[in-house]
Amino acid sequence: MVKGMSYKDAGVNINEGSRAVSLMKDAVSSTWRPEVLTELGGFGGLFQLDVNKYRQPVLVSGTDGVGTKLKIAFAMDKHDTIGIDAVAMCVNDILVQGAEPLFFLDYVALGKLIPEQVAAVVKGIAFGCKQAGCALIGGETAEMPGFYAKGEYDIAGFAVGVVDKEKIIDGQGIKSGDVIIGLPSSGLHSNGYSLARKVLLGEDYENLKVYDEKLGITLGEEMLKPTKIYVQEVQPLIEKQSIKGMAHITGGGLVENVPRVLPNNLKADFIWGSWPVPPIFQLIQSQGNVPENEMYRTFNMGIGFVLIVPQEEVEAIISQCSEDAYVIGKVTNK
Numbered sequence: 001m002v003k004g005m006s007y008k009d010a011g012v013n014i015n016e017g018s019r020a021v022s023l024m025k026d027a028v029s030s031t032w033r034p035e036v037l038t039e040l041g042g043f044g045g046l047f048q049l050d051v052n053k054y055r056q057p058v059l060v061s062g063t064d065g066v067g068t069k070l071k072i073a074f075a076m077d078k079h080d081t082i083g084i085d086a087v088a089m090c091v092n093d094i095l096v097q098g099a100e101p102l103f104f105l106d107y108v109a110l111g112k113l114i115p116e117q118v119a120a121v122v123k124g125i126a127f128g129c130k131q132a133g134c135a136l137i138g139g140e141t142a143e144m145p146g147f148y149a150k151g152e153y154d155i156a157g158f159a160v161g162v163v164d165k166e167k168i169i170d171g172q173g174i175k176s177g178d179v180i181i182g183l184p185s186s187g188l189h190s191n192g193y194s195l196a197r198k199v200l201l202g203e204d205y206e207n208l209k210v211y212d213e214k215l216g217i218t219l220g221e222e223m224l225k226p227t228k229i230y231v232q233e234v235q236p237l238i239e240k241q242s243i244k245g246m247a248h249i250t251g252g253g254l255v256e257n258v259p260r261v262l263p264n265n266l267k268a269d270f271i272w273g274s275w276p277v278p279p280i281f282q283l284i285q286s287q288g289n290v291p292e293n294e295m296y297r298t299f300n301m302g303i304g305f306v307l308i309v310p311q312e313e314v315e316a317i318i319s320q321c322s323e324d325a326y327v328i329g330k331v332t333n334k
Contacts, residue, residue: 019115020113020118020119021040023119024126027122027123027126028126030130031104031129031130031134031135031136032136033102033103033134035047035049035050035135036103036135038137038138045137047137058163059160059162060097061094061160062090062091063159064086064090064093065086066082066086066155066227067191067193067194068193068194069085069188069193070154070155071193072193072208074151077151078224080124081124081226082124082224083106083123083125084124084127084128084131084227084229085128085226085227086124086125086155087159087229088189088190089190089227090104091161091231092229092230092248092304093159093248093250094159094160095231095246095248096246096261097161097163097170098167098238098246099163100133101160101161103136104137104159105139105158106122106136106140107155107156107157107158108139108154108155109142109144109154110143110152110153111147111153112151113141121153121155125139128226128229133231133232167238170261171261171263171308173244174244174245174261175266175331176331177330177331178308178310178311179309179314179327179330180306180308180329180330180331181306181326181327182306182326182327183230183304183305183306183323183324184276184303184323184324184325185249185300185303185305186225186226186304187223187225188280188281189228189304190250191298191300193223196223196299199287200219200288208220215279215280222280223280228304230248232322233321233322233323234246234305237320237321241313241320242309242310243308245307246261246306246307247261247305248305249304249305249306250300252297253298253300253301254270254303254306254328255296256297261308262331265334267334268329268331268332269329269332270328271327271329275303276302277301277302278302281295281299281302314327
């Protein structure tokens, strides 16, 4: 038996963990809503649900990570946006049911805790929470020596929201003739990175530093653009208009995510070419000779969130969108 060893000798530095908490404290507390009853560092996050605001409150939850987009963050040593992706992937999912995001918890696992790196990640999470209007009320930073390569980590998140039972958006009211409206993505978001990395980078991550005229920025900057959070844009539409169904366009693209919210007797007929496809997707397709159907099954192709609405409300809804919105298809009978 080895004598005289400490936890630090085994690769876990508790003091560095405390310093990381100190560095992220202000960012975390800046996200707190009035319902938060906890302090940073507690064993559990406390959140008081406003039961007077909802007649029959239903909690909606979602969890996700950011996949191999992390490889780009590692290569560029830039960690302040990847947390936004973690929040976006969760809150956009629960928004689909019409839920208001309430709070978020994060999980970061790494081989060696570098306080400044973790603080940058959590500041990104906090920024994403502010965009979504939810509170960051807890999390876990797990230092696991020998499990992750030096400088690498994994991140996942968990979001909880609430919606009145009578206002849940589940697609049941969708009928033939309803219109599919697409809200633009900010780029790749957090899906398809295994294919994108293979096509654009191969084993040469130096290409991330290359400026691309069509992109207007470096490839690395394009690939690290954070996933768009749609809460602020979509919630006012939910309150004022008849949104029958929604879909977050993640892995599987439009062709697999939109049918998930349609009744079994209906299908989505997309109007291909009715919205601008960002240059990053064109670059992947041309450089990798990727078939068009594979592009639409892997990437969002410029549409990150979809609304399904009655024909008579299309004009009003598009006029209320804070950014561009496109009619990208119709619902028809199978």
